[in-house]
Amino acid sequence: MTAYQRLPSAPYSPVPDGAHARADADVPTISFELAWLDHRGVAQWDRRRLPDTPELAGAVASLARGAILRGANGPIAIEDLMPGDRVATRGGGTAQIDWIGTRSFGPQGERPLFYRVAAHALGAAGPETDVLLGAQAHVLIANKTCHELVGSPMAFAPIAAFEDGHSIAPVVPPGEVSVYGIACAGQEAVLVSGMPVESYHPARATGRALNRAVLASMAQLFPQIGQGAGFGPPRIPYLSLAEAQGLSLRRL
Numbered sequence: 388m389t390a391y392q393r394l395p396s397a398p399y400s401p402v403p404d405g406a407h408a409r410a411d412a413d414v415p416t417i418s419f420e421l422a423w424l425d426h427r428g429v430a431q432w433d434r435r436r437l438p439d440t441p442e443l444a445g446a447v448a449s450l451a452r453g454a455i456l457r458g459a460n461g462p463i464a465i466e467d468l469m470p471g472d473r474v475a476t477r478g479g480g481t482a483q484i485d486w487i488g489t490r491s492f493g494p495q496g497e498r499p500l501f502y503r504v505a506a507h508a509l510g511a512a513g514p515e516t517d518v519l520l521g522a523q524a525h526v527l528i529a530n531k532t533c534h535e536l537v538g539s540p541m542a543f544a545p546i547a548a549f550e551d552g553h554s555i556a557p558v559v560p561p562g563e564v565s566v567y568g569i570a571c572a573g574q575e576a577v578l579v580s581g582m583p584v585e586s587y588h589p590a591r592a593t594g595r596a597l598n599r600a601v602l603a604s605m606a607q608l609f610p611q612i613g614q615g616a617g618f619g620p621p622r623i624p625y626l627s628l629a630e631a632q633g634l635s636l637r638r639l
Contacts, residue, residue, distance in 0.1 A: 423611040447488040447568040451519035477583040486570040508554035513582035527583035548631030
């Protein structure tokens, strides 16, 4: 088991030791639309320009507009979710959405990459219908080989690992598009068209160096996290891209 795969035991705090580092002023910025629950449990909204780093951009690159989750009153599209809503998770439970982040792209300039996942492309893991996931989406895989790799019967794997050009294929949509990320109090596997997809957790970024400037920017991206409380330790480990590709070749 590598250090990347090993589950850390400490919570993730957006700013280490309560320090208030400043983001690098030379890094280009991008606009994020945020909605979150404050310390009183009241929904708040804001638009913030933050550094265009892989860590921040990746936090809002899991779901495409129109992705369907299971809310308290039935199916609900990601764009209709509100902070405080509860959605279904793998295993029959629910989780509260504490944060929703969105990034929009115009018809010109940089374009986001998505993956079109056909119905039942991952077998028993779903999805129930065709779904469009963001390039940074991680899906839950339950496979006996996971235990050999990460010491757990299940793991989150990047959707990019399962690209086959047919049932799971890359797509760059034309026109204006939006990508979304959601976060709960901890790591969750929320159901998107019946397929378990990871809610955002910063553990997925630990393969890269999270310097103080990046951590400070993440604190601005996730205003619901205060006093260094963080997201808590992840419960489910991750497969690397190469490991997940190996599972794909064995046909999940």
